Amino acid sequence: MQLQNNDGDSENCPTSAELSALLQTLGKDRSREIFRELFEFFAPRLKTYFLKGGATSELSEELIQETFVIVWRKAEMFDSRKASASTWIYTIARNLRIDRFRKERRYLYKDDQFFANEMVEEETQLDDHHQTQLSERVKKVLPLLPAEQSTIIKLAFYEDASHSKIAQQLELPLGTVKSRMRLALARLRKLLEGVDL
Amino acid sequence: MINHHLSDEILWAYATGSLPAGHALLVSCHLELCSDCKSRLGEAEALAGAMLQSTEQQKPSDDMFDLLMARVEQEAPVPAAAFLNEPKPEKGVPTALWDVLGHGYDAIKWKMVGPGIRQFILPIKPSEGECARLLKLSPGFVTPEHSHHGSEMTLVLQGSFSDETGRYKIGDVQEADEHVHHQPVADTEEDCICLAVTDAPLDFKGFLPKLLQPLFRI
Ligand SMILES: [Zn+2]
16 A cells, blocks of 8 residues: 655644544454554544534533544545545444434434445445545645635534534525535535645 | 536535434435545545544643553453444445435325325435425426525436436436525426435524534634
C-alpha cells in the first residue's frame, strides 16, 4: 500500500491511508497495539462528535466504547476500496447516535444493513487510494467554504439538525436553508476536483 | 431508467442521520433502486468521515481504553456471515418499505380519500410534523391542484404520473417545496402507487431546547 505524506501541520497525526491500513491490519490480526492506535486517534474526535450531538460526557464515553466494540467485532469486514477508515467508523458512530437519540429512525440505519448493502454494487467500488485521497482532500477544502455555508453543513453533521430545525434556529426560510446547503455541497465538490495533494 | 434523483441537501441530511424518519424511509427506498444516488451517498459519507477526522479533540477518561479492552476480550468472535442480509422481499417492493409493511402492495388496506385517490398511512413513528403515506392514483385521475405548507417528497413505486414539472416513473423522486403548485395525473393504464412524505412547519415551542442550545457554538 502506498502511504501519503503528512499535511505538515499535523505532524503526529496518521494520514487517512495510514488509518485505513491500521484498520485493515486490525481485521487480520486483532492486535491490541493497533486497536489502541486507532482508539487514540478516533476517541477524542468521537467525543466531540457525541458531545455536540447533545450527549453528556458520560454518555459520550459510553457511545465511544460501543463504537469501538463494533470496530473490534467487524474490523475484518472493513474494505478500504469501499470506504476510508474514518468514513467506516463515522457510519458506526452515526448509527449508534441515531439508535440512542432517534429511535424512530433506527431501523433504517442498521450497521448490518450498511455493511451488507455495501457489498451489492461491485462495479461502483473504487480503489483504496481514491478513498483515502478523498478524505485528505476534504480536510483541505473544508476550511475554504464561506462561513454561512459551512455552518449549515456542520449543523446537520454535529447537531443532527433537520432542514426545518436549521431554518428555525438560523431564522431563515426553509428554502434558503436548502439552497445554501445545496450551494455549499456543490462548491465542495468543485473544490475537491481542483485541489492538489 | 431513473430521471429524477435525490438532491444533494437531502443526501447530506441522510448521510448525517438528520433527515426526519419518513423522509429517511423514502431515501432508503430510492437508494435501493438507484446506483447513481448510492454512489453519491458514498461521497457524502466520505465527506462526513473526513469531517470526523478533522474535528477538534476532547480527551476521554484515562482508563477508557483499558475498560474497552476488558470488554472486547470477553467477546466471542462473530462470524462475518452473521451480518448478511435477510432474503429479498417480493419483487418491486423496496426492502426498507417491506420491513414496514410486511407484505406486498396487493395486501394493503387502502382508504378512499376522494374520487380516484386512495391512501394508506404507514405504521411508522414519524418525526415531529411529518406524515408518511402510500398513495394510489387511478389511471387518468387528476389530483386537485394543491400547494404545500412545508415540503413534500414523492417516490414512484408503481406506474407513473405527470405534472407541470415532468413525468415520474418507477424510482423517480419529486421534491416539492411550498412554492410548487401542482396537479399530478396518473398517466398510464396502471394504478400509480407512490410513497409520499410531507413535512409540515414545526411548532418549536419547547421543542428540544437543550439539544438546540449548542447550535451557535460550532
Ligand atoms: Zn437516484
